[in-house]
Amino acid sequence: MAQPAEKPDVFQAIADPTRREVLLMLIDKELPISEITAHFPISRTAVVKHLLVLENARLISGRKAGREKRYRMNPExxxxxxxxxxxxxxxxxxxxxxxxxxxxxxxxxxx
Amino acid sequence: MAQPAEKPDVFQAIADPTRREVLLMLIDKELPISEITAHFPISRTAVVKHLLVLENARLISGRKAGREKRYRMNPExxxxxxxxxxxxxxxxxxxxxxxxxxxxxxxxxxx
DNA sequence: ATGATATAACACCTTTTGGTTGTATGTCAA
DNA sequence: TTGACATACAACCAAAAGGTGTTATATCAT
Structure with a gap:
């Protein structure tokens, strides 16, 4: 699922319903991967791949905080x-x- | 390429650059398939498939005019x-x- | 030090996408 | 009526998308 960190296509990034929902989750708060995953019926691995797509479209950015990685939205x-x-x-x-x-x-x- | 006439997903429809360009072409004028195809480096069949995706997202609609089929945009x-x-x-x-x-x-x- | 957590990194699988070619069918023009 | 044109339809294909599971590694709490 977009394993190579390429294609920073915003339209492509928001084409997936799951990714749109993730974005909405991150509008006003910074969340760790585990917490994001908890809101979806799919595996964490799948969620992480979605996060990667969003990240190299620069719609979100993540920072490591202790043992967890927290993501926040970037609307630009x-x-x-x-x-x-x-x-x-x-x-x-x-x-x-x-x-x-x-x-x-x-x-x-x-x- | 979305052969079954399903998924009327607008976000999905505009995710493809070619489809976005087709839409822009059809903003102010009605065009036949051949003329649309002429603007792209891909085959007519490929263009037709893109048109189908746009059509069942209701972003365009086509009417037969003689031997050609003319498409126009629907922005709703x-x-x-x-x-x-x-x-x-x-x-x-x-x-x-x-x-x-x-x-x-x-x-x-x-x- | 030990176990539970949180993520990272792989390998793998299935369906959808975006594209091709080839063949048929309907329609206009001379 | 005979081409030339415009589209329709079918079969096929490679690659990407979306998903799975397993294994490893770092970190926190006890």
Whole structure:
């Protein structure tokens, strides 16, 4: 699973649902691998591979803290996605803004 | 290449550079497969497969026009990406806005 | 010193991806 | 009606993606 530390492709990195969830977990806190793994039904090895993909897309960075390695998120590479999106949507900005607005205000369907 | 018409995953669909480029080509115009193929170094069959992925992610839709099939873009599914991005960036909005601003104003590096 | 923890490093497996070629089918134009 | 064009469909292939398990190594607590 991307064993060679190559391809820093952000789009590729966020293509996997597990990796997106990992990212969300690391938004506001720094977590060790074991704790991240606990939230998923897959093996630690698999999680580590996902972490490697995220890391060489520079979306997360890890530091060793004693016997554990703690990861934190780095949002900067997401700017590339944001830009691409803005460019791709530039002709329908009205329609899309409307859509987003609708969804955002439907979070916890208050009747 | 996603032969079965399944997985309408938008993130997956835009993960491939070729597919992203196809999308950009179809923003403002409707194009036949042959014309799309002409812009890439790969075979028409390969392009068609990419089109299928984009189509069942509902990012494009095709209609037959005589002997050719013309595709056009549909931006709505991108809203999901947009939302996710907004959520993932919610703690760093300042930093990211700054970044984007910088890049956008560096398009054709005017000295 | 010893055992439990946390990670690292391998080797291996299966399915999906991205690509190829070849053959058939429908459609326009002369 | 006969090509030339545009697409459709099928079979095949190599490599990457996503996963598994096993074994080793460092570190903390007792």
């Amino acid at each position: 590479p997401l700017a590339e996605v944001s830009q691409w999106l803005a460019y791709a949507e530039r002709f329908w900005s009205n329609k899309l803004s409307m859509l987003q607005h609708l969804v955002e205000h439907d979070d916890k369907k208050q009747p | 599914p991108l809203a999901e990406v947009s939302q996710w991005l907004a959520y993932a960036e919610r703690f760093w909005s300042n930093k990211l806005s700054m970044l984007q601003h910088l890049v956008e104003h560096d398009d054709k590096k005017q000295p």
